[in-house]
Amino acid sequence: MANSNTTEVFEGKLTTRSRMRKFGLLLTGPGMLWLLVFLLLPTIFLLVMAFAQRGSYGTIDWTFSLDNVKKLLGYSSFGWSADNLLIIWRSFKIAVITTILCLVVGIPMAFWIGSHGKSMRTLLLALVMVPSCTNLVIRTYAWMILLGSQMPPTWIARFLGIIGENEALYPGTFAVYIGMVSCMLPFAVLPLYTSVERLDWGIVEAAKDLYAKPVRVFYHGILSQMMPGIVASVVLTLVPTLGMYVVSDLLGGAKYILIGNMIQQQFFGTALDWPFGAMLGIVLIISSVLSLVAFQKVGGKNFV
Amino acid sequence: MSRYSNRPLPLFSRILAYAGILLLYVPLILVLIQSFNANKHGQTWGGFTFDWYTKLFDNVLVQTATVNTVILAVVSTIISTVLGTILAIGIHRTPWGKKMQNFFDMSINIPVVTPDILMAIALVSVFALFRSFTSIFDPGMLTLIIAHVTFEISFVVLVVQSRLVSIGSEQIEAARDLYATTAGAWFRVIIPQLSTAIIAGALLAFTLSLDDFIISFFVSGPKSTTLPLYIYGSLKRGISPQIHALSTLIFSITLFVMLLVAMKNKIKAPKALQKK
Numbered sequence: 400m401a402n403s404n405t406t407e408v409f410e411g412k413l414t415t416r417s418r419m420r421k422f423g424l425l426l427t428g429p430g431m432l433w434l435l436v437f438l439l440l441p442t443i444f445l446l447v448m449a450f451a452q453r454g455s456y457g458t459i460d461w462t463f464s465l466d467n468v469k470k471l472l473g474y475s476s477f478g479w480s481a482d483n484l485l486i487i488w489r490s491f492k493i494a495v496i497t498t499i500l501c502l503v504v505g506i507p508m509a510f511w512i513g514s515h516g517k518s519m520r521t522l523l524l525a526l527v528m529v530p531s532c533t534n535l536v537i538r539t540y541a542w543m544i545l546l547g548s549q550m551p552p553t554w555i556a557r558f559l560g561i562i563g564e565n566e567a568l569y570p571g572t573f574a575v576y577i578g579m580v581s582c583m584l585p586f587a588v589l590p591l592y593t594s595v596e597r598l599d600w601g602i603v604e605a606a607k608d609l610y611a612k613p614v615r616v617f618y619h620g621i622l623s624q625m626m627p628g629i630v631a632s633v634v635l636t637l638v639p640t641l642g643m644y645v646v647s648d649l650l651g652g653a654k655y656i657l658i659g660n661m662i663q664q665q666f667f668g669t670a671l672d673w674p675f676g677a678m679l680g681i682v683l684i685i686s687s688v689l690s691l692v693a694f695q696k697v698g699g700k701n702f703v
Numbered sequence: 704m705s706r707y708s709n710r711p712l713p714l715f716s717r718i719l720a721y722a723g724i725l726l727l728y729v730p731l732i733l734v735l736i737q738s739f740n741a742n743k744h745g746q747t748w749g750g751f752t753f754d755w756y757t758k759l760f761d762n763v764l765v766q767t768a769t770v771n772t773v774i775l776a777v778v779s780t781i782i783s784t785v786l787g788t789i790l791a792i793g794i795h796r797t798p799w800g801k802k803m804q805n806f807f808d809m810s811i812n813i814p815v816v817t818p819d820i821l822m823a824i825a826l827v828s829v830f831a832l833f834r835s836f837t838s839i840f841d842p843g844m845l846t847l848i849i850a851h852v853t854f855e856i857s858f859v860v861l862v863v864q865s866r867l868v869s870i871g872s873e874q875i876e877a878a879r880d881l882y883a884t885t886a887g888a889w890f891r892v893i894i895p896q897l898s899t900a901i902i903a904g905a906l907l908a909f910t911l912s913l914d915d916f917i918i919s920f921f922v923s924g925p926k927s928t929t930l931p932l933y934i935y936g937s938l939k940r941g942i943s944p945q946i947h948a949l950s951t952l953i954f955s956i957t958l959f960v961m962l963l964v965a966m967k968n969k970i971k972a973p974k975a976l977q978k979k
Binding site (some may be wrong): 409416419420422423424425426427428429430431433434437438439440441443444447448459491504505506507509510511525526527528529530533535536537539541542543544545569580581584585589631634635638639641642643644645649659662663665667675676677680683684687689690691 | 711712715716717719720722723724726728729730731733734739752763771784785787789790792793794796797798799807809810813814816817818819821822824825826827828829832838849850852853856860913918919921931934935946950953954957958962
């Protein structure tokens with residue numbers, strides 16, 4: 400129908416589609432070029448490097464093989480060990496549980512913000528978003544103090560018998576979860592709130608009129624409408640948690656290793672194996688792409 | 704279709720919502736209190752003091768880190784705002800085909816969704832590759848600025864783009880009907896309305912740069928320590944209460960900038976236009 404050379408009206412000007420596109424390329428050129436050189440090219444380089452070898456003294460030996468995939472699966476010259484797979488499994492477990500916790504707290508927060516008047520809602524949303532713009536290291540550090548052995552949360556946990564007399568909440572798994580959730584919560588709430596704002600309460604009323612029980616009203620009337628928002632918030636929480644490095648490094652204690660920490664070790668730590676670090680990065684790339692595809696499958700376009 | 708129910712929330716969901724707010728703010732408030740606590744180890748309240756702040760200002764390492772952080776934030780914000788704004792306009796006003804549109808959407812959204820550490824290792828590897836041709840890619844301010852611009856562009860584009868969508872195409876057509884040239888219509892009608900979004904995008908980029916830790920950690924060099932890197936380093940060495948003071952200051956600045964963003968976003972159009 401619209402051939403690229405037929406004249407059409409754009410912004411009140413008679414021009415052709417191809418001429419508009421040429422000018423568009425001129426406008427998008429600088430920005431896209433930047434992303435091409437410093438985002439696409441590095442990512443491709445990473446993908447290639449993942450199949451190279453570690454040379455002596457941490458240099459890169461450009462002979463390609465599948466050795467890093469084997470190493471990822473636990474095979475080395477000493478035979479098979481489950482360590483790497485366990486770290487990946489633990490990272491996914493923590494990411495999934497963190498995401499669920501964020502939804503459990505985030506959905507009530509979204510409704511709570513939505514139950515206020517218009518100007519109050521903007522204020523509360525800002526209140527939720529502001530901490531996400533403050534420094535991650537600072538917030539994590541604050542939890543280090545707060546969950547330490549001399550602080551009330553640890554007393555309460557000891558009193559309730561959750562932990563032993565000489566233990567503290569920090570460092571440990573509990574501290575990691577608290578740190579992860581408090582760090583990801585704002586990103587989970589934002590898309591949830593948007594979908595609460597768009598809710599059609601008529602459907603909820605209809606379900607009630609038809610004598611649905613509260614649980615079913617919530618499930619069929621509210622949650623099903625919120626699906627795009629829930630998926631967006633899962634994507635925004637799950638993948639970043641998977642690659643999180645600061646929280647587990649500071650709150651988990653010395654032996655607490657997730658994918659992010661393992662990557663850091665390959666690049667700067669004692670291991671110094673960049674190609675294997677890149678292979679671990681590919682695990683993150685695959686999970687990001689999968690979650691984005693899942694997001695588009697449910698019909699999502701924008702996250703907010 | 705009623706907009707929203709006036710029925711109050713069930714008690715347990717209100718408790719969860721308050722718990723969420725606590726989770727977000729308790730750490731920040733704790734750091735704030737500790738920054739005025741005279742007791743060095745911070746387990747008990749040892750009286751009110753400004754000592755940590757005065758010591759902080761005399762700390763040479765903090766001074767250099769501050770200078771680095773500010774230069775990095777300002778330069779990367781300027782570059783990413785210019786590139787991002789032009790990119791957003793180019794994507795928005797051109798009649799791209801569906802495939803191109805999807806390509807642009809993906810290139811803008813992917814950096815927002817992927818973990819920071821991925822961009823960090825990709826950049827640090829490619830900088831090592833570039834270094835075999837030229838030494839300007841040695842870890843330092845330049846690599847930091849490049850990395851920060853790369854993650855800031857997407858956010859600028861997203862903010863500017865959403866404003867372009869809400870402005871719509873009617874105004875530019877009206878301006879053209881009144882014999883404005885295309886360039887005239889853009890510069891005198893659209894850009895003034897867009898300016899608040901551009902400033903909001905720039906402020907967002909600025910705070911992102913100010914608070915970035917992971918990417919800076921990977922691409923910085925020994926002479927380009929930023930404040931977040933300094934804080935992380937001192938946590939590893941053992942905690943000094945000066946860090947509380949420093950954290951409180953950074954938090955206050957971020958809060959101030961975010962309030963500016965919120966206010967800028969509220970003012971939809973410049974006053975001159977609202978009167979008419």
